[in-house]
Amino acid sequence: MTSTALQADAAPATGLKTMKLLTPTGHLGFTPIEPDSFWRGVAHNPDAIVADSGSCDIGPHPLGADEAASPRTWQEHDLELILRASRRLGVPMIIGSASDTGTDRGVREFAAIIRELSRKYRLPRFRMASIYSSQDLEALKRRVQGGAWTQGLDGRPPLTIEDLEQTDNAVAVMGAEPILEALRRGADVIIAGRACDPAIFAAPLLEAGYGRAIAYFAGKLLECASFCAEPFAGKESILGTVDETGIVLEPMSGYQRCTPASVAGHAMYERASPLREFLPGGYVDMSECVYEAVDERRTRVRGPRWVAAARYTVKLEGAGKVGERALMIVGIRDPNTIALLDEAIAWSQRKVRERFGGEQYQVYYHVYGRNGVMGDLEPIKEIRSHEVCVVVEGVAPTRAEAMELTNLAGRNFMYARLPGLKGTAGAAAFMSDEVLPARAAYRWTLNHIIEVEDPLELFRMEFEEVG
DSSP: OHHHHHSOOOSOOSSOOOEEEEEOOSSTTTSOOOHHHHHHHHTTOOSEEEEEEEOSTTOSHHHHHTOOSSOHHHHHHHHHHHHHHHHHHTOOEEEEEEEETOOHHHHHHHHHHHHHHHHHTTOOOEEEEEEEOBOOHHHHHHHHHTTOOEEESTTOOSOOHHHHHTOSEEEEEBOSHHHHHHHHTTOSEEEESSBOTTHHHHHHHHHTTOOHHHHHHHHHHHTTGGGGSBSOOSSOOEEEEEETTEEEEEESSSSOBOOHHHHHHHHHTTOSSTTEEEETTEEEEOTTOEEEESSSSOEEEEOOEEEEOSSOEEEEEEEEEEEEEEEEEEEEOOHHHHHTHHHHHHHHHHHHHHHOOSTTOEEEEEEETTTTTTGGGOSOOSOOSSOEEEEEEEEESSHHHHHHHHHHHHHTTTTOOOTTOOOSSOSOEESSSSOEEEEEEEEEEEEEEEEOSSTTTTOEEEEEEEO
16 A cells, blocks of 8 residues: 555546536635525536535644534534435545534544434445544554654644643544445445545546546545636535546536636645645646636636656644633724833733732733734734724633633733823723633644554554444
């Protein structure tokens, strides 16, 4: 398996079956799938229905706390549509990064929903594979101590024991190989743990004989469903038709179009290098891809190239708890305080430090109306609105301390001693004079790749007959 994973694509096979992949969402359960375009896609008789259900975009809390970020009812809604359609057509249903995080909890919960739905609709028996990607932290420590090759991503140093000791939960991010193995072993429904988004689409194409370049690139184009179409819309279905000449994308909604611009834009976004899609075992080179309009609604893409890596690596994601959190919402309309907002924040910070010292006590000021969205990256430095909202976020070892810390930081906007202040009633207003308890604070602790000998070795697989 390892040697196959590392070698470049051989010459393209000939006579390959044209494959149709239907994807209804870029994040299953995040908001419900639009049923009309989904069933329109089902009518095209796809060869597989594929959907991703996880993301780092939701932040480190769900992984660290091992909790779903999406309501269970929305997850059930999406899984029900896909399961019923896939069983009706008799084609594989492939779900990646189950329940937002891809932890073993997520896989077990999705598998349980599938069992419940199969009983509800009295579905004929089918074979379900559960692929687990949660990692034993002690086992990872032994790998590091044994000299395993690792590399930090986004400027991080190589993986250390300290990184692992600060981690509460970790997952490995699978390539296509575990999913491909499940398909080869007869799985009709695959519930996978954390997976590279394109990998869940690549697996059925690899099984059909396509090379890694076109298989993974098709996954890259399809991973976010209707984000590759215009006008912008979420949760509408997209059909990808793959043959030896390339990939044709077609929206299933009646109001969208897949244009060369919309498809190319999606292919290049969210990447440090817009022309390279890095994956276990190599990357897809998109620098010579050609985007051609088939008609007003469809676009064909051709020309991806697979570049094998020197070693097969798997990404590790991990998160660890920092402390408890609380929030307070402060409104400011006084023009003098707005003009001196940095001084008001500095006053609040000083008062907090007088009572709470040490790195375990943190307070953040999110100023909406100035740079609450982009932070230091905001190019407009001057406040141009007549009012601002400051969301005060406090972090401390205990819930009680976080509540007090945040209360102190918020209320001191009332008492900041600023030049030009003339009133005695304070220059801040509270949406409600209360501190709001928030979820605990977590941070990313693992964003690394680790070398493995076998693409399957960090993952565990279970099969069962359902229905």
